Amino acid sequence: MAIQNNGNIITKMCGKKGLFYPILGITTIITLIFIQFSGDLTKFNLFKQKNYSFVKVVGHQFMLDGKPYYINGWNSYWLMDHAVDKKERIKEIFEGGSKMGLTVCRTWAFNDGAYHALQLSPGQFDEKSFQALDYVIAEARRNGVRLILSLVNNLHAYGGKTQYVQWAWQEGVGISSSNDSFFFDPTIQTYFKDYVKTVLTRKNTITGIEYRDDPMILAWELINEPRCTSDPSGDTLQDWIKEMSEFIKAIDKKHLVTVGLEGFYDSKSGKESENPSKNEAALGTDFIRNNDIPTIDFASFHMYPDKWIKDTLDKKAEFVKKWISTHTEDGEKQLKKPVVLSEFGVSSHTEDFKPSHREKLIKLVYELTYKSAKENKAGAGSFIWQFVVKGMEDYNDDFGVIPWEMQPVYEQIVMQSCRVARLRGQSDVKGSFEGLCLRSQS
Structure with a gap:
């Protein structure tokens, strides 16, 4: 009734x-x-967006939907940390990056035992922080930005390998207190594998997609800037890279894997003279050897000329040209894999810093990257370090920039995005970005 x-x-x-x-x-x-969807209709709306394909590797090029894929990207390592309680910053950075035509962001998918920790202790995860990472991935999808997710830090920040060693030592199962035991201690390797499996098989609470099935994740990066100084031969790190990359591929056959190297050469390579100084040859890492593994899909390297080279600006520029061309050539002729410059920047804390120095470096990097892509060589893109937003003064390092507040830098980024988009031959240049590209040509 x-x-x-x-x-x-x-x-x-x-x-x-x-x-x-x-x-x-x-x-x-x-x-x-x-x-x-618990009242959150963004979870439903995400499925109505464009269907994305996985980026693949064919020879020394990235491919997407049968076409060469080139990257203009950036670093914002802090995204998951700030997504816990400052989601507006994540929204701002992705919307800003997307408006400039940037297509890939590199960020941390780890925070071990620290503030806002993702992994509280071995195998114990904080759901609030995991949902923050869910949000980062969902927001990237909403803005059409892909992600390179790094899985652990060689440095102390955000826990890193030091935290893993401390956990094992505190539990009385560690075989050494050396930070490098991260690479060879069986217990620590089990800790890390358990963590990796948890992340890869995580079902995003916003999109409903498992991380290993999400094409918006371009690649997994094993470790940020690995070094194993206790074994200058490089054997220890090489074995670890091989084992962990094979472990990832056994769980996730869809995504690409890279190491996360700084790009130094060891004494056996015959190329140690390419390093910034003699010291880097003894760090237990080698750009060619570490990347010459079947389960490593592409090579990456970093570059900080004002920190590495104590000389004039012109000498630093010469180093930039040689460093980029050498690694690009290694990718094309020896590794036969794509190569990306996944970190580059200029510190504002150097004694002779001027904004024009940063602008000159960015312009030079973009010219070299674009030239390689245009000639169908192995250089597949670059990632500036790093972008921040307002209100992050306490978190910003001396390399951070807010690009939309720095007109020369902003214009250089947009111009590079436009050039890269045209090379891709896709319908990337549209909407407000199309207007920016037209203005950048005038």
Whole structure:
């Protein structure tokens, strides 16, 4: 009777009793959707966006939908940390990057035992922080930005390998207190593998997609800037890279894997003279050897000329040209894999710093990267270190920039995005970005 009475009410409102049942059905569906997504309709709307394909590697090039894929990207390592309680910053950085035509962001998918820790202790995860990482990935998808997710830090920041060693030592199972035991201690290797498996098989609470099935993740990076100084031969690090990359591929066959190297050469390579100084040859790492593994899909390297080279700006520029061309050539001729400059920047804390120095470096990097891509060589893109937003003064390092507040830098980034988009031959240049590209040509 109640339904019939409601039906009479609807009939009076609509003028036709036959409309009641369709309206009731639609109302029920909407209610169920609302309940399913806990009132957050962004979870539902995400599925109505563009279907993305996985980026693949063919020879020394990235490929997407059968076409060469080149990258203009950036670093914002802090995204997951700030997504815990400052989500507006994540939204701002992705919207800003997307508006400049940037297509890939490199960030941390780790925070071990620190503030806002993702991994509280071995195998113990903080769900709030995991949902923050879910949000980062979902927001990247919403803005059409892909991600390179790094899985652990060689440095102390955000826990890193030091935290893993401390956990094992505190539990009385560590075989050495050396930080480098991260690479060879069986217990620590189990800790790390458990962590990696948890991340790769995580089902995003916003998109409903497991991380290993999400094409918006371009690649997994094993470790940020690995070094193993206790074994200058490089054997220890080489074995670790091989084992961990094979472990990832056994769980996730869809995504690309890279190491996360700084790009130094060891004494056996015959190329140690390419390093900034003699010291780097003894760090237990080698750019060619470490990347020459079947389960490593592409090579990456870093570059900080004002920190590495104590000389004039012109000498630093010469180093930049040689450092980039050498690694690009290694990718094309020896590794036969794509190569990306996954970190480069200029410190504002050097004694002779001028904004024009940063602008000159960015321009030079972009010219060299674009030239390689245009000639179908192995150089596949570059990632500036790093972008921040307002309110991050306490977190910013001396390399951080807010690009939309620095007109020369902003213009250089947009110009590079436009050139790269045209090389891709895709419909990337559209909307407001199309207007920016047209202005950059004038």
